[in-house]
Amino acid sequence: MATSETQPFWDAAREGTLLVKVCTACGAAHWYPRALCPFCFGATAWKESAGTGTIYSYSVMRRVPRPYAIAYVTLDEGVTMMTNVVGCELDDVRIGMRVRVVFVPSAGDEPPLPMFSPIDASTA
Numbered sequence: 001m002a003t004s005e006t007q008p009f010w011d012a013a014r015e016g017t018l019l020v021k022v023c024t025a026c027g028a029a030h031w032y033p034r035a036l037c038p039f040c041f042g043a044t045a046w047k048e049s050a051g052t053g054t055i056y057s058y059s060v061m062r063r064v065p066r067p068y069a070i071a072y073v074t075l076d077e078g079v080t081m082m083t084n085v086v087g088c089e090l091d092d093v094r095i096g097m098r099v100r101v102v103f104v105p106s107a108g109d110e111p112p113l114p115m116f117s118p119i120d121a122s123t124a
């Protein structure tokens with residue numbers, strides 16, 4: 001759900017760019033985006049993420065018509081976000097797998113959602 005607070009994030013998502021918030025005081029990145037740094041309560045600013053990270057943990061949801069994988073992905077910027085893993089066999093998902101953000105289209109006028117796909121070992 002887009003609010004004025006997160007509007008820049010969704011605007012960037014439409015352009016295929018993942019944004020994270022970084023503290024202007026202590027320099028730490030965090031997720032989800034907040035107006036104040038969760039570590040020192042300093043002001044925060046948007047920063048473009050490289051969009052690459054590593055699967056920290058995951059679970060495959062099988063009791064649904066379409067099984068899917070929920071994962072915690074730690075971005076190379078050091079923040080961990082809950083997301084979905086797409087674009088591969090669910091049985092191939094592994095902890096420690098290198099992944100890259102993909103923006104999956106939403107219905108209607110909703111902005112696309114950031115999810116993650118494995119980085120092909122041959123191109124990583």
Ligand SMILES: [Zn+2]
Binds near residue numbers: 028
């Ligand atoms: Zn801070």
